Amino acid sequence: MRKLLEYLPFHFTICLVVGIILQFNFACWFLTGIESVILLVGLVGVLFIFNQFKKKTFFTVVSxxxxxxxxxxxxxTTNNVHRENYYQNHLSQEAPVTIKIVKELKSNLYYYKYFATVQKIGNKPTTGKILLHLQKVNAKGTLEVGxxxxFTSEFLTVQLPLNPYQFNYKEYLEKQGIYHQVFLKEPLFLKRESQQFSLDVIANKVRYSIEKALLDYNFADEELAVIKALLLGQRTDISSELLQNYTNAGAIHILAVSGLHVGIILLILSFLLKPxxxxxxxxxxxxxxxxxxxWCFAIVAGLSASVVRAVTMFTAVAIGMSFQRKTWLLHALVMSMFVLLLFKPLFLFDVGFQLSYLAVFSIIFFQPKIASTWKPNCWLATKFWQLFTVSLAAQIGVLPICLYYFNQFPGLFMLSNLVIIPFIGLILLGGIVVIFLALNNSLPSFLASAYNAVIAMMNSFVSWVSLQESFLITDISFSLTQMIITYIVxxxxxxxxEKKNFKRFVGMLFFVIVFQIQLFFEKHQVQTTEELIVFHKSRYTIIGIKQRDQxxxxxxxxxxxxxxxxxxxxxxxAKKIDxxxxxxxxxxxLQYHEQQVLIVDKLGVYQLKDMITPIVLLTQSPKxxxxxxxxxxxxxxxxxxxxxxxxxxANWKFICDTNNIPFYDTGKSGAFVLK
Incomplete structure (x- = not known):
């Protein structure tokens, strides 16, 4: 780890990350292209001067x-919002909009969903991405990439979550450069296939050909959905129940074409090409x-962001492995991370990106040290011990961030990994063979049935593990501050x-104590804060009064x-409610401290006596x-x-505005909170 911390490009990567975070959260950079180049070149000149005069400290700081x-x-520069031809700068009610489908998302009960780029507003070429909803009613079929x-339709902003601590879909889209959404239904748009050359289109056509070939064989729906997820990077057909089973079993990474799959393919190829x-x-x-x-596999898997990240990372790993030096492997990983963030800064906020690099770095650092604690004499025991130590090392790296994002810990994750991962290489290799034979219309039915049975067994095992609810720890409150302190530890x-000495032990112990102080501080906050909250729930009323941890x-x-x-x-x-x-x-x-809350329901009956400037809550559409x-x-x-x-x-808001009375709509402003 010390070698990594002393590696200069690692320092530059950390500084790059800091700059991306500052720009995303505070929009600090506002210089034009020419002004930016002048500033950066000027700083390089300052570095040259400090280097000539051997001013090491100043040189480091300016670097x-x-x-x-x-x-x-x-x-x-990668944020299209700052470009003159950004679509929002040219929107008008009359001008037709031309968009191009770039990615298909998981649909819901009412809409097919896609990411699309805005190609033109009228005849004006534009840039920028949007979220497209295509109504399923009367839709002739799904759209394809390309x-x-x-159409002419209104561009709508994505709504913030209407209740505290819910998933912020608006922020998630913003981290992908998407700020608006459009709702369409047939026949209110014209469709045509793109004639432009695009890797995305080629990848989609390859994937569509594979999917069509697999449909000719008797794969069950759930098994076919898992095959498409494992080999084509398409999770849109997996049922919510099966997806939750994999999550609860600690095996959700199996279904995401990312570092695990690409790493296994790398090992297989490395073994086959060893001669x-x-x-x-x-x-x-x-x-x-x-x-x-x-990269051929990346194209077949659809060139999704997770696949591109994983292949880029393991391209660096493959190059590092060719030198057969651990430091080269670390350096290659750092450089791949630097290059990815330089050209795709928003990758930094992607959970998959964070998990991939944290897991790989953790494996490199901790696996050899854990593995050295025991040397099995049996070959089979050695292989299982290696798998165990790799899984444990990876878990050390990703556990804090998983607790922060998902608030749960699957206690049987090790069992899932020990059973599935030894065979995942064979499953991937078998899947590639099945796809190749299916494309050539020469896949034997017994082989298709056998592969279907293997996937079904994996799904059944995962479902069984997920049912062991006593091993699944849920509702874990883990804040951003706690996550950061844990990673420092x-x-x-x-x-x-790496090198046992007193200073490093004291440093680790100090931050363990800081973590405990943070826990105490957050617990104290819970014990001393109270609030009344009116949640937003369509068609229903939910009013909460929080007092201490109740x-x-x-x-x-x-x-x-x-x-x-x-x-x-x-x-x-989030509130640590017991x-x-x-x-x-x-x-x-309702009486909340000194504040009265008058609740008027559908009966329209309310009390006027002893009411002094109350808050009025209207529920169930009272007349x-x-x-x-x-x-x-x-x-x-x-x-x-x-x-x-x-x-x-809408009518009540108009009346309140007319009478200068503040009006609060939970459907627009979110849950109402009174401290």
Whole structure:
């Protein structure tokens, strides 16, 4: 680990990451192209001067600053928003819009979903990506990558989550450079196939040919969906239930074509091409062939972001392996990360990118040290011990970030990995053979049935593991600060294992204590904060009162349904709630400290006595004379939750605006919180 920390490009990569984060969150960079070049060249000149006068400290600081600026510049220039031909700068109600489908997403009950680039507004060429929703009703079929659509429709912003701690889909799309969405239905657009050459289109056609060939054989739906996920990078057909099973079993990485699959293919190719090493320049030739085949696999897998990342990373690994030096492997990984972030800065915010590099770095650092603690005498035991140590080392690297993002820990992840991963290489190799034979219409039915049975066995095993709920730890509250401190502890642990000395041990112990202090501080915050919250839930009313680590919920949902609500699980996990009390009724009046809350439901009956500037909550679309209510009560605020009709809400807002009374719509502004 020390060699990595002393590797200069690693410092530059860290500075690049800092620059990207600063630009994304604070938009610090605003210089034009020429101004940016002048600044960066000027900094290079300053570096040259400091180097000539041997000012090492100043040289180091300015070097770091230069690469922070490079990160900011990269994030700025790759963001289409800052370009003059960005589509939003040319939108008009009359001008037709031309878009091109670039990626198919998982559909929902009502819409097919795609990412698309905006090619033209009218006759003006434009840039930028959008999220497209195509209504399923009356749709003649799904669209394909490369299809172009012509339409006139409104571009809508993506809504923020309406309840605290829910998944922020708006932020997720922004990290992919997408800021608007469009809803379409047939026949309100014209479609044509693109005539332009594109790797995406070629990859999609190859993938479509493979899918069509596989459909001619008797693969079950679930098994075919897993085959497409394993070999083609397409998870859109996997059912939500099966996907959750793989998640709970700690085997979700099996279904994502990423570092695991590409790494296994790299090992297979390295083994098969080992005889080339006997030739002159054999190692270089072997590395070149492996790299070419990896990129062929990337094209077949659809050139998705995860596949491109993984293949780029393992291209560097393949080159590093050809030198047969551990430091070259580390250096190649760092350089691949640097190059990826330089040209695709938003990859930094992709969970797959983070998991891939953290897992590989952790394996390189920790696996040899863990493996050295035991030397089995049996060949089979040695192989299983190697697999165990690789899985454990990878888990050390990804556990903190998994806890932060997913708030759960699958206790049987090791069992899943020990059973599946030894065979995943054969499954991938067998899948490639099956695809090759299917494309040539020469796949024997017994081979197709056997491969289907293998995938079915894997699915059944994963389903069985996922049912062992006592080993699945859920609802783990793990903050960003805790994650960062944990990684600092892991770094000091790696340094200590590399060379055991007192300073490194004290450093690790210090940050362990910092972590405990952070836990105490967050627990203290929970114990001392109280709030009233009106959640947003379509057609229903949910009112919560949080006191210390307890939550009282007044609601009108089914008793079973309320306990399964995702929005409540996210809230209780983030707020570290230990006890939840449910009351299946909505009171007419709530008293929260000194604040009265008058609740008016569909009956439209409410109390006026002893009401002093209350907050009025309207639920279930009551038929009331709101203007008279405002005159009588002079409320501090009027709230409309998700149980009301939108037409009523619009009318109430108009009345409140007319009477200068603040109005809060949870359907637009999200859950209402009163501290």
């Amino acid at each position: 770091w600053l230069l690469f922070v600026f490079v990160g900011m510049f990269a994030a700025f 299809d172009e659509l012509l 080339l090493e006997r030739l002159k320049y054999g190692k270089a030739t072997k590395a070149l062939i492996i790299v070419l085949l990896l 892991i770094v000091f642990l790696g340094l200590y294992l 939550l009282l919920l007044n609601h009108n949902l089914d008793t079973v349904a309320i306990k399964k609500l995702s929005l409540l699980k996210k809230y209780t996990t 006890t939840v009390m449910y009351k299946n009724n909505i009171p007419a009046i 009331i004379n709101l203007e008279r209510l405002l005159l009588q009560l002079k409320p501090r605020l009027v709230i409309a939750d998700g149980s009301n009709y939108k037409s009523r809400i």
